[in-house]
Amino acid sequence: MFVVGLTGGIGSGKSAVSRLFEQRAVTVIDADQVARDVVEPGEPALEKIARRFGSEILLTDGHLDRKALRKIVFETPKQRDWLEQLLHPLIRDRILLKLDQSSSEYAILTSPLLLETDQHLLVNHVVVVDVDEATQISRTVARDSTDTEQVKAIIAAQINRDQRIAKADDLIDNSGTVDALKPRVEQLHKKFLEKAQQERESDLD
Numbered sequence: 001m002f003v004v005g006l007t008g009g010i011g012s013g014k015s016a017v018s019r020l021f022e023q024r025a026v027t028v029i030d031a032d033q034v035a036r037d038v039v040e041p042g043e044p045a046l047e048k049i050a051r052r053f054g055s056e057i058l059l060t061d062g063h064l065d066r067k068a069l070r071k072i073v074f075e076t077p078k079q080r081d082w083l084e085q086l087l088h089p090l091i092r093d094r095i096l097l098k099l100d101q102s103s104s105e106y107a108i109l110t111s112p113l114l115l116e117t118d119q120h121l122l123v124n125h126v127v128v129v130d131v132d133e134a135t136q137i138s139r140t141v142a143r144d145s146t147d148t149e150q151v152k153a154i155i156a157a158q159i160n161r162d163q164r165i166a167k168a169d170d171l172i173d174n175s176g177t178v179d180a181l182k183p184r185v186e187q188l189h190k191k192f193l194e195k196a197q198q199e200r201e202s203d204l205d
Contacts (some may be wrong), residue, residue, distance in 0.1 A: 001099060002106040002196035005123030007114035009161065010154050011136035011143070013174040013181075018110045020178075020185040026192075027102040029095055031111030032117065038090045039064045045090055052082070074153045088117055095122060103188045106196040115159050115167050125195065127188065128168035131175050133161070 006021075006028075008014050018028045039046045041062040050058055053072065059065050073080035099107055099122070111119050120126065133141075133155060141153045158164075165171060169189075172184055 001097060001102060002125075002192065002199045003123045004106060004108045004192055005114045005120060005126045006108050006110040006129065007112060007126065007164065008129030008172075008174070009131075009133075009136050009158055009164070010112060010151065011138075011140035012131050013139070014110050014112070014129050016107065016178050017127075017129050017172060017174065017181060017185060020181060021108050021189065023188050024185075026189070027098075027104040027107040029098045029102075029107060029109050030112065031091060031095060031109065032092050034094045034098070035087060036066075038087060038094060045086060048086060053079075071150070074150065074157065080157075084117075084180070090115070092117075093118065094147075095119070106192050112158065115164060120167075122183060123194070124199070125169045126167055127170045127172060128164050129172045129174050130161070130165060131173075135175060 006014060006017060018030065022028050037043075039049065046064055049069070052086065053069065055067055057065055057072075069083075073083055095109060099109070109119065109123055111117075114120050114123070114126070136155060137148055137151050140146065140154075141148055144151075170188060172181070172188075174181060
């Protein structure tokens, strides 16, 4: 399976790019969604989080209060380290399972932490969705109804823009509209179909 890693900073528009690939019948595995799945009620990870941070980290329906947890971990690096050590191996295993179940010509793993974690080892090719920091902030504040300082803290915790761009095999400029993205995604889709075919042929040799 040829796997494309899709990443970008918060507010860069990874989801918009992912949807365009999904419209082309490509399996897209969203690491953020997997991260939510592993802390659903009944999952062992949620029990461990509740034991560490107390029941106030849970909503009244038993789900994780993600906003409250995010505030804690971005204010306290030690707590963030603990959470990452708990969740990253679980997320990785769940991603591997989903990749194994994929039936499209190639698959996309979209993850904001693709380059910060060992998730980049799961992919053959890295695509970075890029916008400037001011755009990241304005989009995220509008989308999440969060404050500017918290968005800046999230950006600071992620790999910096120059480092991310340096690790890209392909770059998508998402400073414009969704319509402006479509030709670029179509171009990359054709490229990845060819690469997936080459990968299969090399496996048969």
